[in-house]
Amino acid sequence: xRGSSDIENVVEETIQFANQLTGEAIIKGTAxxxxxxxxxxxLLIADAVVIGNSPIILLDEIENAGIHKTKALELLKKYxxxxxxxxxxxxxxxxxxxxxxxxxxxxxxxxxxxxEERGVALELKKMDDMxxxxxxxxxxxxxxxNTHLESVTK
Numbered sequence: 001x002r003g004s005s006d007i008e009n010v011v012e013e014t015i016q017f018a019n020q021l022t023g024e025a026i027i028k029g030t031a032x033x034x035x036x037x038x039x040x041x042x043l044l045i046a047d048a049v050v051i052g053n054s055p056i057i058l059l060d061e062i063e064n065a066g067i068h069k070t071k072a073l074e075l076l077k078k079y080x081x082x083x084x085x086x087x088x089x090x091x092x093x094x095x096x097x098x099x100x101x102x103x104x105x106x107x108x109x110x111x112x113x114x115x116e117e118r119g120v121a122l123e124l125k126k127m128d129d130m131x132x133x134x135x136x137x138x139x140x141x142x143x144x145x146n147t148h149l150e151s152v153t154k
Contacts, residue, residue, distance in 0.1 A: 010051060018046035020075060021067050023132075023139055038066035045072065049079055056082045063089040068132060070095070070125045091128055094121035 011028070019025045021042035026035065035043065045067070048057050062085065063069045073095050076083050085092050093099050094117045101109040137144060 014043070014046045014050045017050050017075060018042040021045060021072050023066050023068070023135060036066075042067055049076065049081065054081070056084065058084045058086065060086040061088070063087060063092060066135070070128055091121055091124040094118070094124065 015026055015028055018039070019042070022036075022038045024036060024039060026039050026043060032040065032043075041062075041064070045059065045062065048054070048059075062072055069089065069092055073092065085096060087093060094113065097113055099111045099113075100107055101111065134144065134148070137148060142148075
């Protein structure tokens, strides 16, 4: 735990953080080799954020492997660290304070977020939440019908 005096609480906080990012909960004591790709990814992010002592963290395409990206952004704001996201995802890009546009291996432009972009990000979040809702239903073995659609579009 990198010198922590309260190992049990650090482990618990790390697992709780990771479980907020992944659709399938990580159970304490499970071997890393038994975790799914999404669970492993969420645990590695939680380790870097909760346990790591680096003030700057590079997160590459957190939207992959079933990570709940808007929840991740919400959680990350609680930590006094600088997060650099590598992403093609519009929601993550628009929720960020600024975007560095890269092309052919070099920085082309810096774009600072504004209020209008944040409004667009909120609309994209609603779409993401709908997809996560359906992912959860499918993961639970539910049969999807029009009632589900009506409940999320109200």
